[in-house]
Amino acid sequence: MKNEQKNIKDEMSEESEEKYRKLVEFSPYGIAIHSRGRVVYVNASGAELMGAKSADELIGKPMMDFVHPDYHEVVKKRAQETQERGNAGRLIEEKFVRLDGQVIDVEVVAIPSTHQGEPATQVIVQNITDRKQAEEALKESEAKYRNLYDSAPDMYHSLNNEGIIVDCNETWVKAVGYIKDEIIGRPLTDFLTKESKTLFEKDFPKLNKEKTRINLEREYVRKDGSTFLASLNVISEFENGGTLIGTKTISRDVTEQRKIEGALKTAYTDLKSLDELKGNIIANVTHELRTPITIAESALELAMDEEDEKKKKELLGMAIEALTRQNTIVGDLIEASQLGMGILELEFESIDLGHNLDSIVAEFEPVFIKREMKTEVHIEKGLPSVRANQKQLEHILRNLINNSIKFNKKGGKITLSAAKKGKVVEVVIKDTGIGIPKDKLPKIFDRFYQADSSTVRVYGGTGLGLSVVRDLIEAHGGEIGVESREGKGSRFFFTLPVARD
Numbered sequence: 001m002k003n004e005q006k007n008i009k010d011e012m013s014e015e016s017e018e019k020y021r022k023l024v025e026f027s028p029y030g031i032a033i034h035s036r037g038r039v040v041y042v043n044a045s046g047a048e049l050m051g052a053k054s055a056d057e058l059i060g061k062p063m064m065d066f067v068h069p070d071y072h073e074v075v076k077k078r079a080q081e082t083q084e085r086g087n088a089g090r091l092i093e094e095k096f097v098r099l100d101g102q103v104i105d106v107e108v109v110a111i112p113s114t115h116q117g118e119p120a121t122q123v124i125v126q127n128i129t130d131r132k133q134a135e136e137a138l139k140e141s142e143a144k145y146r147n148l149y150d151s152a153p154d155m156y157h158s159l160n161n162e163g164i165i166v167d168c169n170e171t172w173v174k175a176v177g178y179i180k181d182e183i184i185g186r187p188l189t190d191f192l193t194k195e196s197k198t199l200f201e202k203d204f205p206k207l208n209k210e211k212t213r214i215n216l217e218r219e220y221v222r223k224d225g226s227t228f229l230a231s232l233n234v235i236s237e238f239e240n241g242g243t244l245i246g247t248k249t250i251s252r253d254v255t256e257q258r259k260i261e262g263a264l265k266t267a268y269t270d271l272k273s274l275d276e277l278k279g280n281i282i283a284n285v286t287h288e289l290r291t292p293i294t295i296a297e298s299a300l301e302l303a304m305d306e307e308d309e310k311k312k313k314e315l316l317g318m319a320i321e322a323l324t325r326q327n328t329i330v331g332d333l334i335e336a337s338q339l340g341m342g343i344l345e346l347e348f349e350s351i352d353l354g355h356n357l358d359s360i361v362a363e364f365e366p367v368f369i370k371r372e373m374k375t376e377v378h379i380e381k382g383l384p385s386v387r388a389n390q391k392q393l394e395h396i397l398r399n400l401i402n403n404s405i406k407f408n409k410k411g412g413k414i415t416l417s418a419a420k421k422g423k424v425v426e427v428v429i430k431d432t433g434i435g436i437p438k439d440k441l442p443k444i445f446d447r448f449y450q451a452d453s454s455t456v457r458v459y460g461g462t463g464l465g466l467s468v469v470r471d472l473i474e475a476h477g478g479e480i481g482v483e484s485r486e487g488k489g490s491r492f493f494f495t496l497p498v499a500r501d
């Protein structure tokens with residue numbers, strides 16, 4: 001009975017050994033046993049894996065011959081650990097060197113075993129070279145796209161379905177001035193202005209139904225508190241079932257673009273008003289040129305038949321005055337064109353400005369009386385002479401005084417003063433007239449510009465005077481400026497260099 005049992009046991013053991021042997025022999029994994037540092041067994045897959053025609057080419061060879069030098073230490077340590085622990089070690093990745101010298105990536109698990117009574121190690125090996133290469137290729141392509149993503153000129157970010165930032169590119173990070181760790185995991189609304197936050201909260205739920213939303217405008221807030229306007233395109237991402245899982249957004253900083261658009265709009269409006277102005281200029285200039293002729297013509301006609309000497313004289317005076325006015329206008333036009341072409345040559349001399357101011361104010365005396373205007377002239381004591389052209393200086397003063405009368409009220413006041421300021425003398429012409437609206441001040445010295453350029457304007461003129469005055473003053477090396485309050489009056493001031501003598 002006992003013998004029978006033993007036989008059955010032996011048979012079973014033989015049977016199971018045979019099964020195990022076949023399992024090992026035909027396993028698709030490479031299986032090898034090494035003992036005392038040498039290969040003592042290799043199955044068919046193992047031989048193929050190592051590039052051998054049969055296992056015989058490998059048996060007896062040092063096991064380390066097949067391990068890449070970079071992994072010698074790892075393998076030695078693992079063999080030792082396996083023996084000490086007495087059970088299978090963990091799966092590790094290493095590199096083998098095949099018989100033909102080709103290096104392959106393998107995944108190995110080592111199990112303690114025995115061979116002819118000696119301690120041995122059984123290893124199960126899988127060639128993972130193809131998988132590794134595919135992983136490498138994937139990593140490379142991911143890095144390439146990440147690179148593109150990060151260096152794109154636009155800002156990219158991804159949100160989950162709760163509006164939390166799950167990813168963003170480097171452009172986004174730079175634009176808001178935080179570091180990436182301070183961004184990921186935070187709600188997008190932390191980076192928006194209050195108004196944009198409200199818009200986001202209103203719009204985000206709508207993304208459940210819409211696939212894309214384009215040209216949204218949001219204002220981002222940088223870490224330093226400053227803000228910038230961006231144009232956003234949003235794409236929703238849905239699960240198979242159709243529920244929103246998140247969004248991907250491209251934002252573009254449009255601050256500069258808006259500025260350019262604004263500048264273009266202003267330039268367009270300026271051009272348009274310039275165009276309108278052009279029409280008015282022709283009308284104004286012709287009107288200004290014709291009016292004195294008409295006045296002079298009728299005054300002369302009347303004078304021809306006038307018997308009364310006093311009245312005749314008055315009529316002739318009127319004609320002279322009208323023609324003088326016309327002469328000034330023609331003078332302005334000629335000077336403006338000469339200045340524009342840069343052909344006006346000025347000869348400078350040393351001039352007593354105080355004396356000039358007094359004599360020109362005296363010229364206007366009849367007008368002051370007629371318009372019941374008060375004048376005051378303040379010349380600083382010891383005022384030095386200025387370096388100027390006599391004719392042009394008179395033109396400048398006449399023009400500015402004329403304006404302060406023309407744009408003044410009956411009974412108004414004009415104050416003139418001259419004082420030394422460093423290396424220049426400053427002349428101020430102040431009036432109590434209609435003043436100039438703030439928005440028109442910067443244009444007042446432009447050629448043909450008139451604060452009131454409408455066809456129904458009250459005041460005559462061509463809009464040339466101040467532009468000629470400014471050009472002449474600048475040709476003298478001086479500067480002109482104006483301060484004004486609408487309805488209160490204007491204060492024109494200009495400088496001329498002190499003469500050297």
Ligand code: ADP
Pocket residue numbers: 403404405407431433434435436444449450451452460461462463464465466467490
């Ligand atoms: P014009 O007097 O022939 O219109 P100017 O070049 O001398 O041309 O002046 C341009 C414009 O500047 C005037 O049309 C007027 O609107 C404004 N202006 C000039 N001087 C004065 C002033 N003293 N007070 C108010 N407005 C003035």
